[in-house]
Structure formats: C-alpha cells, structure tokens
Amino acid sequence: MFNHLEFISRHKSMLIAPAGFGKTHTIAECLKTFEKGDKQLILTHTHAGVASIKEKIKNEGISSSICEVETITSFAQKYVLAFYFKNDIPDQDDSKNYYSFIIEKAIDLFKLSPIQQIISTTYKGLFVDEYQDCTVKQHNLILLLSELFPTHILGDFLQGIFDFNGEQLVDLTDSLMMRGFIESKYELDKPQRWLNGNNAFLGADLKSLREVLIDQKEVDFRKYNSFELKLISERDLYNPRTEYCRQIRSLMKEKSILLLHPDSTSVYPRLNIIKMFNNEFTLVESIDDKEFYVLSKECDLLSRENVRIKLFVFCKKIFNKTGVANWLNEKGLKRKIKQEDKELLEPIEAIISFLEKEYSHYKYAQLLKKLKTLPGIKCYRRELFNTLCIALEDAENDEISVFDSMKNKRNQTRRIGRKIYGKSIGTTLLTKGLEFDTVAIINAHKFNCPKHLYVAMTRASKRLVIFSNKAKIHFDSDNNF
Numbered sequence: 077m078f079n080h081l082e083f084i085s086r087h088k089s090m091l092i093a094p095a096g097f098g099k100t101h102t103i104a105e106c107l108k109t110f111e112k113g114d115k116q117l118i119l120t121h122t123h124a125g126v127a128s129i130k131e132k133i134k135n136e137g138i139s140s141s142i143c144e145v146e147t148i149t150s151f152a153q154k155y156v157l158a159f160y161f162k163n164d165i166p167d168q169d170d171s172k173n174y175y176s177f178i179i180e181k182a183i184d185l186f187k188l189s190p191i192q193q194i195i196s197t198t199y200k201g202l203f204v205d206e207y208q209d210c211t212v213k214q215h216n217l218i219l220l221l222s223e224l225f226p227t228h229i230l231g232d233f234l235q236g237i238f239d240f241n242g243e244q245l246v247d248l249t250d251s252l253m254m255r256g257f258i259e260s261k262y263e264l265d266k267p268q269r270w271l272n273g274n275n276a277f278l279g280a281d282l283k284s285l286r287e288v289l290i291d292q293k294e295v296d297f298r299k300y301n302s303f304e305l306k307l308i309s310e311r312d313l314y315n316p317r318t319e320y321c322r323q324i325r326s327l328m329k330e331k332s333i334l335l336l337h338p339d340s341t342s343v344y345p346r347l348n349i350i351k352m353f354n355n356e357f358t359l360v361e362s363i364d365d366k367e368f369y370v371l372s373k374e375c376d377l378l379s380r381e382n383v384r385i386k387l388f389v390f391c392k393k394i395f396n397k398t399g400v401a402n403w404l405n406e407k408g409l410k411r412k413i414k415q416e417d418k419e420l421l422e423p424i425e426a427i428i429s430f431l432e433k434e435y436s437h438y439k440y441a442q443l444l445k446k447l448k449t450l451p452g453i454k455c456y457r458r459e460l461f462n463t464l465c466i467a468l469e470d471a472e473n474d475e476i477s478v479f480d481s482m483k484n485k486r487n488q489t490r491r492i493g494r495k496i497y498g499k500s501i502g503t504t505l506l507t508k509g510l511e512f513d514t515v516a517i518i519n520a521h522k523f524n525c526p527k528h529l530y531v532a533m534t535r536a537s538k539r540l541v542i543f544s545n546k547a548k549i550h551f552d553s554d555n556n557f
Contacts, residue, residue, distance in 0.1 A: 088256035095534035096269030125509035126493030152182035169369035207231030332513035338522035360502030372482035384408035399453040441468035
C-alpha cells in the first residue's frame with residue numbers, strides 16, 4: 077500500500093500513477109503534512125493542470141500559503157524575464173525558439189549561487205506533476221532544483237503525449253537519466269477517480285484497457301460494457317441531418333461534457349462542429365495559439381485614419397462571416413433601411429466617430445463588445461475574443477502595446493491556470509489532466525497513437541461515448557512507446 081509519508085521522506089522520489097489513480101490527491105495529502113513555513117513549489121506542464129491542482133488543494137481545505145502552483149515554463153520564464161534584456165529574448169509568438177530559449181537560459185541562471193539562494197530560501201520542497209511530458213532540457217532544470225530541496229516527481233509513461241518541437245522526452249525507466257529518483261519509485265494501483273461515487277465499472281474497464289495498450293494488443297471497444305460504442309460513418313460528422321449529429325445533439329443536455337477531436341494540428345475542424353451545433357460548445361484554446369498574437373499586433377496598427385476601413389476585415393477574423401456581412405462592408409457600417417436596424421447601429425456609429433477623432437484601445441474594445449451584440453453576430457472563439465478585449469483595455473491602462481498586453485495575459489493564464497467546464501470541445505493535448513462527467517470521442521478510429529487514445533478515454537469520470545467507424549483499433553508497433 078502506498079505510503080505518502082514515506083514518499084516525501086526521500087530527498088528524491090518518483091510516483092508512477094495511471095490517469096485517475098490519484099496523483100493530484102496524493103499531492104494534496106502530502107501538502108497536509110507540511111508546516112506553514114515549509115512552502116512547496118508544484119510544477120506541471122499545462123494551464124489546465126495548474127487549475128486542476130489548485131482546485132483540488134482548495135477543496136481539501138489546504139491553505140494557498142503552503143504552496144505555489146504553476147507550469148515549468150512560467151516558473152522558468154519569471155527568472156529569465158527578470159535577468160535578461162527584452163531584446164535578447166525571442167518574440168513570444170515564435171514558440172519554436174522562445175520556449176527553448178527560456179528553459180536553456182533558466183538552466184544557466186539556476187546554476188548561479190545567488191539565484192539558488194533565492195529559490196532555496198523561498199521554497200522548501202518541489203513536486204513535479206506529469207513528469208512523463210518533460211523534455212530532457214526540462215528534466216535537467218528539475219535536476220538542478222532537486223539539489224536545493226527534496227523533490228518528488230509524479231507521472232505515467234502511457235500519458236506522454238506532448239511533442240515540444242521534436243525535443244527528446246525524458247525516459248522514466250532509464251536509471252542513468254533518472255538518477256536518484258528511480259531508486260525511490262512508488263506506484264498507485266487503484267482507479268480512485270471512478271471509485272468516488274462516479275462509475276466504478278468504467279474505472280475497471282479503463283484499467284483493463286490500459287494493460288491491452290501496454291501489451292500492444294488490438295483494442296476491441298465491444299469488450300468493455302461501460303463504453304458506449306456508436307459505430308458510425310466518419311463522413312456523416314459534418315452533415316446535421318445524419319445519425320452522427322443526432323447522437324451528439326442528444327448529449328448536449330449534459331451539464332459537463334467534453335467532445336474530443338483527434339486532430340490537434342488545426343482548430344478549424346473543431347470550429348466547424350461548434351458552428352454546426354449553434355455555438356453550444358466552447359472551444360478549448362491553446363495557450364499560445366498564434367491568432368492571439370496576430371490579432372493583438374493588428375490592433376497596434378489601428379489609428380484614427382483606418383478604424384472604419386479595417387473594421388470589416390478585423391471583424392471577419394473574430395465573428396461569423398455571414399453575421400458580419402449583414403452589418404458591415406469594406407467601408408464600415410452598412411446603411412440600413414429598417415428603423416430598428418438604424419437604432420441598433422446608432423451607438424456603434426457613435427463609438428466609431430469618437431475613435432476617428434481620438435483613437436483609444438479601450439474604446440475599440442467597447443466597439444467590439446457592442447458589435448458582438450448585433451443580431452446574427454456569433455463569436456465561435458470566446459476566449460480569443462474576451463482575452464483580446466482585456467488586452468486592449470490593459471494596454472491603454474498600462475500604456476503598453478496591445479501585443480505586450482496580450483503576452484502578459486497569456487503568461488498570467490499560464491501561471492494561475494484556467495478552469496474548463498460546461499460543454500467544451502478540445503483535443504487530448506489541451507485537456508490532459510482534466511476530467512468531465514461525460515466525454516464523447518469523435519472519430520476514435522482516427523487516433524493513431526495509443527497514448528492519445530488512453531488520455532482521451534480517461535477524461536471521462538461517469539460516461540464515455542465512443543464514435544468510430546470500426547469496433548477494433550490496432551496500432552502499429554512504431555506508434556506505441
């Protein structure tokens with residue numbers, strides 16, 4: 077039986093735990109043993125993971141003063157931004173070079189005695205969740221920190237789905253790479269998420285499925301009674317009159333539901349589904365989707381002279397094209413004949429006239445918000461819209477560019493996390509670490525990696541619905557581990 081007191085008594089220790097087997101609960105239980113002055117640093121990889129850990133800690137009644145939770149990148153970023161000149165750092169929207177630079181320079185900084193003294197004075201211990209997703213560079217950074225205070229890592233090799241620009245990931249089974257951690261290795265063996273009043277049968281089936289995936293055997297969804305398998309044609313997904321769409325529509329009565337799409341390379345397949353279901357689902361956005369930075373840079377080019385001209389082009393990127401075309405054209409607002417339409421446009425025209433006399437980022441945010449209320453206007457990317465409006469307002473208040481303001485907002489989300497709930501649509505990369513009452517996997521046969529399939533299926537705590545055009549899936553041996 078796992079003993080968390082023994083786990084934290086080691087200067088270096090490692091816990092292997094499958095999805096839903098209690099990693100976050102274990103962290104919370106460990107935190108309860110520390111005194112107020114023994115502040116612990118908790119690092120993970122995603123903002124969703126940060127939010128999940130924070131919520132668990134709060135629900136357990138643990139004081140926030142006992143720990144600090146953030147991503148590995150945001151922790152490293154704080155030090156690099158503090159000690160390097162801005163011009164020496166790649167632009168944040170250049171993610172390929174930016175994050176590699178942040179980790180590399182943080183490693184250099186963490187080797188310096190004054191920085192080590194600051195860190196070791198601030199924290200008395202370190203927990204790193206989802207360790208299987210660490211790159212070798214991130215692992216080297218953690219090794220430096222592990223020399224300063226007790227360090228406990230938690231992970232599961234079957235959930236290692238991230239690809240950081242092709243960088244090599246850490247191997248939890250490599251004794252040389254894992255150094256002192258592997259000598260104090262522990263494992264969890266009970267599917268706790270599903271035993272706590274959820275769906276124990278689903279938990280048992282997912283545990284059984286895990287063994288099939290590890291053994292690299294064929295997956296037959298029909299063998300698991302708790303799975304709701306919907307054998308259905310892939311081409312029917314985007315036809316609203318088909319059984320496929322009717323089945324998805326029937327799930328919309330659920331309060332907590334996640335649709336998982338197998339395509340992580342493009343946002344547009346998910347946007348098409350959102351449009352088809354009348355904006356009922358919220359898009360789970362990538363923390364560093366380029367559109368956040370592209371739009372903020374375009375806002376920095378706005379002026380009194382071009383506000384009206386750019387409005388049509390700008391709004392097409394934020395709102396639905398049909399709705400925008402009904403109210404705007406290349407010259408700005410359309411002339412309307414109906415009196416009710418004229419009345420709707422009057423306050424919007426007033427804002428535009430103000431902006432043509434005295435441009436203001438804050439007023440432009442108000443303009444976008446007002447346009448969003450027009451009949452027929454739909455916003456399929458709510459987080460993008462809301463963050464852009466906030467970035468515009470903060471840019472004016474802080475007297476900085478909208479681009480810099482957007483970077484600040486995304487970095488803040490990276491540090492404090494973001495809770496995702498309700499009716500959402502995302503991918504495994506964007507939702508790992510989260511759980512929903514109901515999960516519906518779209519085109520499950522399109523998952524070409526067993527790790528992604530496993531992560532997708534284990535997001536469900538009560539109900540798992542699988543849409544697939546075949547009952548069996550076989551993964552090529554090269555695509556496994």
